[in-house]
Structures are given as structure tokens and as C-alpha cells.
Amino acid sequence: MIKNLSKLSRLKITDDKDIESIIAYVGKLNSVNTDGVEPLSHVHGSKNIWREDIVSPSSSAEILEGAPDKSGTFVRTPLVIDG
Amino acid sequence: MVKKDISSRELTEKALKDIEKNSNLNAFITLCADDALKAANEADNLRAKGDTRPLLGVPIAVKDMILTKGVKTTAASKILSNYIPPYDATVVRKLKTAGAIIIGKTNMDEFAMGSSNEHSFFGPVKNPWDTKLVSGGSSGGSAVSVAARLTPFALGTDTGGSIRQPASLCGVVGIKPTYGRVSRYGVVAYASSLDQVGVFARSVEECALLTETISGKDEFDSTSVDITPVGEIKFGIKGLRIGIPKEYFTEALDPIVNSLVSEALNNLRSLGATLVPISLPHTDLALAAYYVIAPAEASSNLARYDGIRYGIREEAEDLFSLYANTREAGFGSEVKRRIIIGTYVLSSGYYDAYYKKAQQVRRLIQNDFLDVFKNSCDVIAAPVSPFPAWKLGEKVSDPLKMYLSDILTIPVNLAGLPGMSIPCGFTSDRLPVGFQLIGKPFDEKTLYQVGATYQKETNFHKELPPGVEDGF
Known part of the structure; x- marks a missing residue:
């Protein structure tokens, strides 16, 4: 199994x-009953935060x-691509 | 505040000399001598013209996890050992704007993964109280820089205790602010939903000053939050309700830590606070939840180190081998271990059993805290590390044993709360021990209030490691 994970990563x-x-x-963790518990992915409950799509200069x-x-x-x- | 009758130039020269003299502590990876001295001259000129900003001309050490434009930033990893960032992290930009001087980049556990600073490509950091002992980690170099008075201030990062634990083991104050208070832009990502930049200093008041300087919403970090600055620190804690969680005082706690922390609690009571017994029933699950969530996020965040755009590259015939050879050569064993664990818990068929489950448990842990803050107390007091500093090499071959040192700091990261470590005494071997204050979300003000009031009555934070003088 570790061999496969190793390849994936x-x-x-x-x-x-x-x-x-x-x-x-x-x-x-599997010993805990979590039925109906909402998973927590962000501590303050933020959802997607959008911004205006404005181009600003950067130095390549x-x-x-x-x-x-x-x-x-x-x-x-x-x-990258063979043949 | 920090400055007496000494110029920034003198202060900076002294810091550089002291760092050099104490190179056996291995607290720094890179020094910025030329830039620092140049900035010190500018600061002296500004001061002569009447500029009185408190951090103007003050040397600050920055964890090597935080990007500094033009100055090598390695995250203590071989894979980034040649990386020179083209931009400053927001916290660094804010420090420079405040007139502070970046004196150098501090040693740490590779990618902040570790609790002893032994997982650094650049070797372990030594504890100035006893150089045969670990500094704690992962921000070990920053904690040591302040403990050995090489610099008056340092920045660190805290994902599961990486500021509070070394602060406790080295006898300095360390703050991990509320998640979102400080921008993570330009900070090497380990576990993005847990990472937070924070500070080290000798006193709570100095920590508060530095934390306020680096805080605030940042357009480059959408998880940063617009908060009102704390302002003046209030002294006095009469009537404040301090929660004492029974799950943090178990038999796993070293008796000396238990007794020193209990003494600090008695002290807070005699200052007028009310100690309230509380329960945080899911504490026991925090470590397991953390070791699913943090590696999962790390496995994704560290996918970017592929030998293509920056960092080292191990040449190979085909692209797959180039990736694998580079990552094999570039990452240390603990980092690889966490990447593999993260890849496992996120892989199809296991996601619900591990990652989703851990996120649900994370919710239960956060609810524990929110419930007691709503119903029982204004702030929580607890130990930081279950034991004082240990011998170099003692736990390094047993990862699970090492992980246990963060068992009392990890819940705070999972819940996104502010936490602080404050020196509260010494063991019979004269090793420092700290106690932890945990606040409501964005209530750093109460942490400062309790901590500063406590430090007015105690002198533990003024004690110095053997051979160290306080020149600041």
C-alpha cells in the first residue's frame, strides 16, 4: 500500500x-458518533470570497x-508528451 | 519602548555579534547583516528627525517559513535550500513599514513539521537553558533568539503549537493569534486551515505591540479578517472568570508542570479572578483529528515542490522521475511521512472514514470551546507542553511520542482560537515552564490583560539562561 501512496505522491x-x-x-476517530455533525473546514465559517478580476503587473x-x-x-x- | 540611550546601529551590531557568538545554539539559518545595518542607519536618521514609532530600528528575527524579498527562505528544507523569494510576506512588509529591522531568518523544523526542531535540514536548535536539550518546535530558532536575548522580538508560525510550545520550553512569551487575524500571504503553507503567524518576546506587552503591528485584513489572503485594533492593555483581572479544563490536567502531565501551572492559577485567583472548573470533553480526540487534517492539507500544499519552477532539481530522463528524484532528495523523513499519511487519508474509499470524520470531530472540538465561553468563562488557563524540554535525540525516532508534546496546544488550532504561553516557573533543573491562556475568537485583548497583569506580579519572564545578559 505504501508503495502505491508513494507513487501517488x-x-x-x-x-x-x-x-x-x-x-x-x-x-x-471512528469510535466517535458523529451522526448529523456538520464537517468543519473553515473555523469562521467563511465561504468562497470573490474579488474583482483586475490585472496588476508582476515581474516574470x-x-x-x-x-x-x-x-x-x-x-x-x-x-512531457511522448511522441 | 524598547530603546534606551542606544542607537539602532549599535543595537543591530550587538545583535549580529551575539548571534555569531552563540552560533552553537544554531538558532539562525541566514543572517541579513548588510541590509540590517543599512536599515539601522536609516532608522537612526529618522529617529534624529523626531520619528518615535516604537519598532523603529528594532532588530527582529523572522522564522525561515516567512518569505523575505531577496533573502534566502528555506523552510529548513533541502528542497528550498537555494530559494530566494521575489516578494515579501505581508507580515514582513508590515514590519518594514513600522521601521523594524529584519536581522535574520531562524531555524525551524522542516516545513514546520516537528515539535523539537530536530527535523531541520540545517541541524537542531539547542535550548539556551541547557544545550543538551531541545528548544521545542517548530519555531525553535525564534524562541531561542528571544530566550538567549539575541533579539528582543521574533516572528514564528503556529499550526499545532509551534509558537506556544517552544516559548514554554525556552521561557519566553509566545502568542498564536486567532486564525485570520494575521495574513498568511507569503508564508510557506503547511496546513492552511490551521497555520497562523505569531510572535515571541520577553513580555506580554511587547508581544501585544508586535502582534498588533502585523495584524489586519490583507487583500492577498482571503481568510484574513478585518478586526478592530486592541488598543491600550487593561490591567487588573478582578471578577474575570478563568476556566480550568479538567481534560488538560491528566496523569500524562509531568507533576512539576502540574504544580507550576497550578501555582500560576492560584496567583491569578489571588489577583481577583474566579477559577471555574470546566470540561472540554472531546480534547482526547484532538491529536488524532490533527494528524488527519494537517497531513491531508500538507500533502496537497507540498505538491508544488516538483523541481520545476523553484528550489532544487534532481535531473532525470523523464518527468515522473524528475519529480520523484527531486522530492526524494529534497524532503526529510518526517515531511515524507506526513505527505504519505495525507495522501492516504484523502485517497478514494478512505476520505469519509478519515478526512470527513476528522472534520466532524473538529466541529465537536470547536463546539466544546464555544459552549464554555458562552456559558462558563471569559478565558481558559491550562498547561502548554505536558513536560519541560527533553534531551536531544530522546523522542526523534518515535513520531507518535513526539506528537504527544502538542496534545495541549493542538485543540486551539483546530478551533481557530488565540493562545498564549507565559513563563510561570522553573523545574529543579532550572528549566522554564509556561502556562497557556486560550481566548474567545478575536479576543486577544483579554489574553493581553490577564498575561500583563500576571507579569506585573511575577518575575519569571525576567530570569535569564546561564551566561546570558539582557542588553535590550
Whole structure:
């Protein structure tokens, strides 16, 4: 199972006994009756917050500065689509 | 407030020298000596012209989780070890606007995942009270910077106790404000529904000043909230009802912590407060709920570290291997562990059993707090960490044991409340212990009031680690 999760999360872990004991520990949540309890995803109950779609300037040169490999104004990666 | 007859230049030079001299504590990852000295000169000029802003020219340490334009920001991870941000976090911008001087970036657990500061790519932070002991974490470097008087102030972040716990273990004041009070824009994301920026200082009054400086609604963080500034701190707690949650005083609590915190509570009573026994019945589930919600959010937030746009890259023939090699080489073991757990609890077929369930339990935990605030008390007092600082290496190989150190701070993050740690005494080995105040949402004012009143009557926050002098 960890092998599959590792693939999903782009990691290379194949074994970690601690992960199993942590999953077992959080399993204690299932001992609680939560019928009818609304899940809490935001502490103050905020919903979507919209703003006007206004374009403001930003420096692509500064942002590109951090890229490990670039070509002109582009970030370079290995081949993405084969063939 | 902080300044006597000393120039900002002198203060900044002294801070830089002291940080250098105490490099064995490993509290800093990066120093900003040139920029800091330049800013200090400017501050001195402004002061000479009559500028009296309280933070003008005051050196402040910033956790390396918080972006600083042009200054390396690593989150104590190898994967960001070469990252230089093109912009300032809102809190940094606000500090600069207030005239404060960013002196350097402090060490921490990688991506704020840890309770001892041993999970840093740059090595552990040492506790100035005993350098064989941990500083606590994840904001260990910031706590130590203030405890060893390297700087008078520091910024940290608190997702499950990462400010309050090291504050307690190092003998300084630490505040985690209400979720939403402070902007998270430009703060490396760990668990976005729990993360909050906060502060360290010697006294509650200084903490209040710094917290107010960085607070407020920010157009770049839609979860930030428009709040009224606190203003003057009120002294005196006569008639205030302080709730004492029985679930926080169990046999898991070290007897010395129990006795020092109980002494602090007696002190608050003798100052006129009424102690009210309360119950927060779902406390026992907080740790489990946290270790579903935080890793779930982390697994998603940390997906961005892929070796493409910034950070380190491990070259590979194909894209998948480039991602996997980069992440394998760039993340430490605790970070990988939490990403895997988060991926597991969010994966199809398990979502309802873990993530949804944890969010429901989170609701129950928040309701516990809201109920007692509605019916029984104005503020809650409790321990911070169940035990004082422990030996380096003692818990690092047993994650669950390490997680237990946050068992009394995590519920506050899950409920989004403000929390503060205040020094309240020492063990027989002269290790500091703090007690925790927990407030209603956005009621930092009462925390300041209780904390400042307590500190007027006690001197624990003025005690210094061996060999340390207070030059501020």
C-alpha cells in the first residue's frame, strides 16, 4: 500500500513502520458518533470570497530567476508528451 | 519602548555579534547583516528627525517559513535550500513599514513539521537553558533568539503549537493569534486551515505591540479578517472568570508542570479572578483529528515542490522521475511521512472514514470551546507542553511520542482560537515552564490583560539562561 501512496505522491518510500502506527492511532476517530455533525473546514465559517478580476503587473523575470532550468522566458523540463 | 540611550546601529551590531557568538545554539539559518545595518542607519536618521514609532530600528528575527524579498527562505528544507523569494510576506512588509529591522531568518523544523526542531535540514536548535536539550518546535530558532536575548522580538508560525510550545520550553512569551487575524500571504503553507503567524518576546506587552503591528485584513489572503485594533492593555483581572479544563490536567502531565501551572492559577485567583472548573470533553480526540487534517492539507500544499519552477532539481530522463528524484532528495523523513499519511487519508474509499470524520470531530472540538465561553468563562488557563524540554535525540525516532508534546496546544488550532504561553516557573533543573491562556475568537485583548497583569506580579519572564545578559 505504501508503495502505491508513494507513487501517488511522487516519493520513493517503500517502507515506514511509523506510518502504519500513526494510521492505526488516528483510527480512534471512528469510535466517535458523529451522526448529523456538520464537517468543519473553515473555523469562521467563511465561504468562497470573490474579488474583482483586475490585472496588476508582476515581474516574470524575477519569478523565472528561481527556476532550476530555463530557456529564454520559459522554464525547461524533460519531455512531457511522448511522441 | 524598547530603546534606551542606544542607537539602532549599535543595537543591530550587538545583535549580529551575539548571534555569531552563540552560533552553537544554531538558532539562525541566514543572517541579513548588510541590509540590517543599512536599515539601522536609516532608522537612526529618522529617529534624529523626531520619528518615535516604537519598532523603529528594532532588530527582529523572522522564522525561515516567512518569505523575505531577496533573502534566502528555506523552510529548513533541502528542497528550498537555494530559494530566494521575489516578494515579501505581508507580515514582513508590515514590519518594514513600522521601521523594524529584519536581522535574520531562524531555524525551524522542516516545513514546520516537528515539535523539537530536530527535523531541520540545517541541524537542531539547542535550548539556551541547557544545550543538551531541545528548544521545542517548530519555531525553535525564534524562541531561542528571544530566550538567549539575541533579539528582543521574533516572528514564528503556529499550526499545532509551534509558537506556544517552544516559548514554554525556552521561557519566553509566545502568542498564536486567532486564525485570520494575521495574513498568511507569503508564508510557506503547511496546513492552511490551521497555520497562523505569531510572535515571541520577553513580555506580554511587547508581544501585544508586535502582534498588533502585523495584524489586519490583507487583500492577498482571503481568510484574513478585518478586526478592530486592541488598543491600550487593561490591567487588573478582578471578577474575570478563568476556566480550568479538567481534560488538560491528566496523569500524562509531568507533576512539576502540574504544580507550576497550578501555582500560576492560584496567583491569578489571588489577583481577583474566579477559577471555574470546566470540561472540554472531546480534547482526547484532538491529536488524532490533527494528524488527519494537517497531513491531508500538507500533502496537497507540498505538491508544488516538483523541481520545476523553484528550489532544487534532481535531473532525470523523464518527468515522473524528475519529480520523484527531486522530492526524494529534497524532503526529510518526517515531511515524507506526513505527505504519505495525507495522501492516504484523502485517497478514494478512505476520505469519509478519515478526512470527513476528522472534520466532524473538529466541529465537536470547536463546539466544546464555544459552549464554555458562552456559558462558563471569559478565558481558559491550562498547561502548554505536558513536560519541560527533553534531551536531544530522546523522542526523534518515535513520531507518535513526539506528537504527544502538542496534545495541549493542538485543540486551539483546530478551533481557530488565540493562545498564549507565559513563563510561570522553573523545574529543579532550572528549566522554564509556561502556562497557556486560550481566548474567545478575536479576543486577544483579554489574553493581553490577564498575561500583563500576571507579569506585573511575577518575575519569571525576567530570569535569564546561564551566561546570558539582557542588553535590550
